[in-house]
Amino acid sequence: NAGVMQNPRHLVRRRGQEARLRCSPVKGHSHVYWYRQLPEEGLKFMVYLQKENIIDESGMPKERFSAEFPKEGPSILRIQQVVRGDSAAYFCASSPRRDEQFFGPGTRLTVL
């Protein structure tokens, strides 16, 4: 039973580059959530997706950030033109329904 998988686990980008974070949910889970965690801060909700649909993106910054969950393949969180303030741990979670969420190991993004 594979849990939520995320890759890469660590990602280093220079300012202005693009970052692509991938998340494969638990098999059979159709709900995917992305969260960001800054050092010494709590988890902050970013976006909730179901297959091919964005359900709630109220936590996403208005610019440079986008997310998708295509019919086939993993969910992608994309950050364009990264800045130092984007450095954080990005966690993906999945759920079979709209309740208990199971988290992946996270992607630690460092922007130089």
Add this chain to the structure above:
Amino acid sequence: RKEVEQDPGPFNVPEGATVAFNCTYSNSASQSFFWYRQDCRKEPKLLMSVYSSGNEDGRFTAQLNRASQYISLLIRDSKLSDSATYLCGTGTASKLTFGTGTRLQVTL
């Protein structure tokens, strides 16, 4: 005011002690409640869901008080391996909102 508030701690307790954490939430529309455990530089792991009737899982007991809008976690007979940060999360239909966590350090 934060939507979910927790005492950051740290709570330093000896092995075998009983320790309790509280978490208050402000969104009265919250429908689901959870406790997660997060080790340093790791992902949050679901510890237990919290129900109005209260629930128990081994040494862990969780309670929900909707009237006062708080949830609690009680850990009995603390083990060294319980040392971690405990996050409470409250949910609506589309997302969980987390507190910043309470740090527990269990010592010999």
